[in-house]
Amino acid sequence: MTHAKAGEIAWDLLPPLPASAGQSKQPGLAGPFAGVHHDALIVAGGANFPERPPWEGGAKAWWPDIFVLEKLSGAQPEWVRDRAFKLPRPLAYGVSFSTPDGVVCAGGSDAERCYADVFLLAWDPEARAIRRTALPALPQPLAFMAGAMAGHTLYVAGGQHGMQGAAASAAFWSLDLAQRNSPQFGWAVLPGWPGPPRVLPVAAAQAGARGDAFYLFSGRVPHAGAATELLVDAWAFDSAQRRWRALPKVGGGAGVSVMAATAVASDEGEILVFGGDRGDLFLQLERHDLAIAAARQELVTASAAARGAIEAQIERHLRAKKAIYAEHPGFSRDVLAFDPRAATWRRVTRASGPLPVTTMAVPFGRSVLLPSGEIRPGIRTPAVVRATLGGR
16 A cells, blocks of 8 residues: 555656666566565566558567666666566566565566466665565456456456457456465455456555455456447455445546556545546547448458459548547546545646656555556556655
C-alpha cells in the first residue's frame, strides 16, 4: 500500500529506461514486469515497435532485457549500465508483484503463445546481480490479465490463454506466499465474478483482518469479426466469504472505460486508478479494421470491374486510420479514486503529463512508480513517472 493521502499528487520523472543492447535509443516498452526490491526498481521484458509504428508497417518485437534502477530512495537513482541481465525468453503482458523476497512475475506472452511460468526476480545489491527463482506455474498459460497483492496473497484475474484467435478469460487464481515451504504451495482456483470475461482489466487489493478484498474494474471483450465490447463495470471479491459483489460503475454514473490502466490501494482506504483507455478512438480504429477485412474478403470474388472501387474503399479506410493514429491525444490523464466504504467514485486530479497504460503501478513509500508503458496506440515511452501522494 501507499503511505500518504491521495488528495494531492506531485508528479516528476525518474531517469528514463536505458536502451536495450543493439539499440541507439529506448522507445519504451509495453507490458513489462516491474517491481521494487532492495531499494531498486526492476523492469523486465516488454514489447515495442523498434523500427517504425504499426500503421507504417512496423513489426512488433518482444524483449528479454532486465533493467535495474539502483538507489531508488536516494536523490540520484541510477540505472545499472555495466552489466546485462536477461529473462530466459522475450516476454511481456504478464503481471508482477513487489514482495519482501523480490518481484514475482507471472504469465505473459511472446508473439506466438502465452505462458504459465511464474518466477521471482531478486536484486542482490552486494553482488549487483539478479537472482531468478522458479515458483509454481499458473493453472493455465495467461497474458493480458490484471493482478494485485493483499498481504502475502497474490491474485490474477482475466486475460487470455493464447495468442491466435484469443478469447477473453474469466480466470481468477490466487497464490499464498505464506505457504511457500508447504506441500500445498500452489495456485488456487477461485470463484469467478458474475460479469463477462475480459482482457486488459484493472485490479487492486486490500488486506483486512477479516479477509482480503480484491477489486476488478473495466477491461474489454473481443469478438471475432465484430465490435469489441468495452467494459465499465466494477466488482469486489471478499476472500473470507469467497463471494463477489457488484460495485458502482467505474467513475460513477454511466461509467467509463479504464482498460489497461494501473491501480493501487492507498493507506486511506481508497483505490486509485491511473489513466486508462476510454476506448472511443479504439472503437473507431476497430470499425475501420472490420471494414477493411470485409472489403478484402469481397475482393476475393469481385469482378474485374468492381475491384477498383473496392480497393479505393480500402485505401480510404487506411488513410482514416493513419489520421486517427497521427492525431491521437493519448490516453486519459485522470486519476480516479474509489472509496469502498462509501461505494463512491471521485476524480482526484489530472496528471501533468501522459499516464502510460499496459504497465505496472509500483508502490514505493509515499510514491507510485509507473515505468515505461504505452502513451498512444503503438507508441511507448521510456519515461518512469513518479506520483508522490500527499505532494512533496
